[in-house]
Amino acid sequence: MTEVTSACGYLRQMWLIRVFEEHVARLSKAGEVPGFVHLCSGQEAVAVGTCAALEDGDYLFSSHRGHGHFLARGSDPYGVLTEILGRQDGLCGGYGGSMHLVDAQRGALGATGVVGGNIPLCAGAAWAAAEAGRGRVAVVFFGDGAGGSGVFHETLNLAALWRLPMLFVCENNGYAEFTSREEHSVVKHLSEFCAPYGIANTVVDGNDVLAVQSAAAPMVAAARGGSGPQFLECLTYRLSGHYEGDSMSYRDKAEMAAWVARDPILRLHRQLTELGVEDAALARIEADVRDELDQVLARAVAAVPPAADRVLEGVLGDLPGRESGA
Amino acid sequence: MQMTYLQALGRAIGEALDENPRVVVMGSRFGGHFAAQEDEAFGPALAKHAARVYMSVPIAEFGLAGAAVGVALAGGRPLLSFNIASFMLHGLPPIVNEAPNVRYTTGGRVNAPLTCYALGGIRGGGSSQHSHRLQSMLGNIPGLQILTPATAGDAYGLMKWCLLESQDPTVFLAHSELLLSSEDVDLSAAPLPVGVARICRPGRDVSIIAHSVTVPRSIKAAEVLQRDHGISAEVIDLRTLAPFDRGTLLASVRKTGYAVIADECHKSFGVNAEVAAVIAEEAFAALKAPVRRVATADVPIPYDKGLEREISVTAEKIVEGVLATLGRPVGAGA
Numbered sequence: 182m183t184e185v186t187s188a189c190g191y192l193r194q195m196w197l198i199r200v201f202e203e204h205v206a207r208l209s210k211a212g213e214v215p216g217f218v219h220l221c222s223g224q225e226a227v228a229v230g231t232c233a234a235l236e237d238g239d240y241l242f243s244s245h246r247g248h249g250h251f252l253a254r255g256s257d258p259y260g261v262l263t264e265i266l267g268r269q270d271g272l273c274g275g276y277g278g279s280m281h282l283v284d285a286q287r288g289a290l291g292a293t294g295v296v297g298g299n300i301p302l303c304a305g306a307a308w309a310a311a312e313a314g315r316g317r318v319a320v321v322f323f324g325d326g327a328g329g330s331g332v333f334h335e336t337l338n339l340a341a342l343w344r345l346p347m348l349f350v351c352e353n354n355g356y357a358e359f360t361s362r363e364e365h366s367v368v369k370h371l372s373e374f375c376a377p378y379g380i381a382n383t384v385v386d387g388n389d390v391l392a393v394q395s396a397a398a399p400m401v402a403a404a405r406g407g408s409g410p411q412f413l414e415c416l417t418y419r420l421s422g423h424y425e426g427d428s429m430s431y432r433d434k435a436e437m438a439a440w441v442a443r444d445p446i447l448r449l450h451r452q453l454t455e456l457g458v459e460d461a462a463l464a465r466i467e468a469d470v471r472d473e474l475d476q477v478l479a480r481a482v483a484a485v486p487p488a489a490d491r492v493l494e495g496v497l498g499d500l501p502g503r504e505s506g507a
Numbered sequence: 508m509q510m511t512y513l514q515a516l517g518r519a520i521g522e523a524l525d526e527n528p529r530v531v532v533m534g535s536r537f538g539g540h541f542a543a544q545e546d547e548a549f550g551p552a553l554a555k556h557a558a559r560v561y562m563s564v565p566i567a568e569f570g571l572a573g574a575a576v577g578v579a580l581a582g583g584r585p586l587l588s589f590n591i592a593s594f595m596l597h598g599l600p601p602i603v604n605e606a607p608n609v610r611y612t613t614g615g616r617v618n619a620p621l622t623c624y625a626l627g628g629i630r631g632g633g634s635s636q637h638s639h640r641l642q643s644m645l646g647n648i649p650g651l652q653i654l655t656p657a658t659a660g661d662a663y664g665l666m667k668w669c670l671l672e673s674q675d676p677t678v679f680l681a682h683s684e685l686l687l688s689s690e691d692v693d694l695s696a697a698p699l700p701v702g703v704a705r706i707c708r709p710g711r712d713v714s715i716i717a718h719s720v721t722v723p724r725s726i727k728a729a730e731v732l733q734r735d736h737g738i739s740a741e742v743i744d745l746r747t748l749a750p751f752d753r754g755t756l757l758a759s760v761r762k763t764g765y766a767v768i769a770d771e772c773h774k775s776f777g778v779n780a781e782v783a784a785v786i787a788e789e790a791f792a793a794l795k796a797p798v799r800r801v802a803t804a805d806v807p808i809p810y811d812k813g814l815e816r817e818i819s820v821t822a823e824k825i826v827e828g829v830l831a832t833l834g835r836p837v838g839a840g841a
Contacts, residue, residue, distance in 0.1 A: 240581060272613075273613040274614030274615075277612040285617050295604060302577035302605065304570070305581065308583075309581035332569040339567065339571070495610060495614065496611050497650065497652065498610065498674035
């Protein structure tokens with residue numbers, strides 16, 4: 182029964198992310214979002230399954246495609262949405278935006294707009310966690326495109342060398358921006374790079390939240406227990422473009438259709454039905470999420486922007502002896 | 508207490524490690540090719556705190572810089588040494604594109620108090636790939652603090668400030684030619700506040716604005732100007748470039764009416780250009796002659812010593828710059 186309860190919780194979180202992204206897509210199309218948005222529709226199971234394995238106090242580093250990571254970690258959808266809209270109530274006061282979400286209270290210390298840029302930062306947080314002996318784990322999400330960056334490889338070495346309590350989570354959605362994996366690398370799976378460093382690694386179906394959670398939990402426990410870094414590669418697919426407005430001319434329609442059929446939400450729905458949960462109960466989960474987010478949306482679009490007269494403030498911390506504005 | 512710049516750094520880092528358990532040291536060497544002197548100055552302090560010292564690291568500047576930022580985000584106070592500043596170019600993304608943004612783009616919810624240390628400057632035979640002065644390009648990054656101490660005392664005070672007090676990312680640029688310079692450092696004296704320039708030699712006829720290695724060269728030039736030409740030059744050491752002390756600089760230029768900027772950066776878009784622009788904007792009416800920049804020629808740094816000297820900022824060139832600015836014949840005595 183607890184298994185079913187947990188799974189229903191995952192379904193709720195996945196719907197929350199999916200519907201949230203639907204709202205963001207509409208707002209973006211309507212010109213309400215100041216910057217680029219990169220939706221994670223279709224990849225919800227990775228965020229939800231991984232975050233289910235984390236504990237309070239663990240660190241999380243997200244990517245440019247990060248809305249789902251924050252929602253799965255428990256960030257307030259209103260705070261995330263107002264940040265994406267550039268409003269004062271946003272997680273970062275409207276100064277960061279979609280690609281720079283931070284929610285320090287939940288250990289989410291950074292998202293980055295640069296592919297791969299978050300990976301070494303996560304190693305540093307893991308280093309600090311280990312040094313402080315607090316039993317914390319640091320997890321970083323990145324796409325398969327990050328495997329092309331040198332710093333990905335530098336960080337694998339550092340993490341192994343220092344036996345960091347770190348979980349690498351590769352969301353392998355088959356595309357680095359607009360380029361398919363086959364076109365930008367001869368290596369099929371990023372987890373293959375773990376072998377020379379002796380980093381424990383697993384490849385899972387990233388569209389199966391139960392599989393992701395089952396793989397992530399022992400890896401997080403191993404990292405927490407001092408076994409060094411772990412690498413979880415989740416094979417998934419983004420149902421949207423690289424960014425909102427992407428024509429997706431580089432993607433094959435048949436390929437898209439095949440992945441639509443493997444939608445992680447439909448998958449979990451089916452799994453729950455097989456476990457005996459009634460369709461009506463599952464439909465209610467979706468309906469409740471839609472109601473909740475309708476209210477969040479109404480509040481968010483009415484939220485005020487950041488005060489323009491403070492735009493020059495807060496670049497550096499206050500220091501004794503420093504002239505204001507110097 | 509008489510100590511070299513390198514000894515002052517070692518002492519400051521040792522004291523910071525003693526005082527705050529969040530201070531961690533990682534990266535490459537601090538003393539460049541002065542390895543023996545570095546070992547003497549740093550060895551005991553680093554050995555004492557070996558658990559918080561990671562000085563045997565892979566050559567992975569990007570990864571290490573990113574890790575240092577992550578340590579800082581998670582509450583640590585890392586000091587990352589890049590050794591030669593040119594190597595920092597491989598580690599710039601976290602230093603330029605992550606750390607300086609976080610305080611501002613999170614509305615003050617997160618900050619990254621890390622210190623990046625590097626030996627910048629034209630160092631004698633460093634050629635094109637070991638001679639970079641990064642302060643100009645880094646000066647264009649809001650949110651980054653840039654310290655360029657010229658003396659052992661400032662190196663001691665500013666390094667302790669970075670590691671124990673600063674709340675934001677800082678680049679500490681030492682210079683190979685300064686490392687063995689020494690002075691009497693009063694360890695009990697309160698250090699000058701960060702963001703305050705120092706008038707190292709008062710004068711009335713011309714202001715020479717310097718930082719880092721051009722400070723001792725400007726002082727030498729001022730002595731020659733006094734002795735050979737009867738010119739009283741005021742030498743200002745900017746000490747820190749970000750924050751930048753406009754007040755001391757402008758007060759001096761308003762007093763003397765002449766400004767000569769001695770800067771080891773390249774002339775185009777260098778620190779010298781920023782100083783000249785500030786003077787032009789704020790003190791134009793006080794100028795009795797155009798501002799002059801004595802800076803490194805706009806060429807990659809050549810290898811041969813004679814060629815290197817040809818394009819470098821020397822005391823002689825600073826003297827010539829002052830004479831030309833004051834309308835005195837260059838090369839002639841008083």
